[in-house]
Amino acid sequence: VMGAQGAVNILHRRTLAATDDTETDTVRARLIREYEDALLNPYTAAERGYIDAVITPSDTRAHIVRGLRQLRTKRETLPPKKHGNIPL
Numbered sequence: 001v002m003g004a005q006g007a008v009n010i011l012h013r014r015t016l017a018a019t020d021d022t023e024t025d026t027v028r029a030r031l032i033r034e035y036e037d038a039l040l041n042p043y044t045a046a047e048r049g050y051i052d053a054v055i056t057p058s059d060t061r062a063h064i065v066r067g068l069r070q071l072r073t074k075r076e077t078l079p080p081k082k083h084g085n086i087p088l
Helices: 006-011 012-016 022-038 042-048 057-071
Strands: none
Touching: 006 022, 012 022, 012 057
């Protein structure tokens, strides 16, 4: 739950400390870009099966409506009780 900049500062602190002061900003920017490309996109999560679909914001309403229509006739049925609740 942290942004790319905070994660790079923590994960690559030794690398950033070893660079010159003039190059630190460019190295940090490159590491942030690599971190975002590798971990902060939904397509990687979709490839690994962590999420079901990646939808565009303009299609959000249609997906919500479709899901609610599927649930419209759903009824919850519980199995019958096997035992009574007698005091012991």
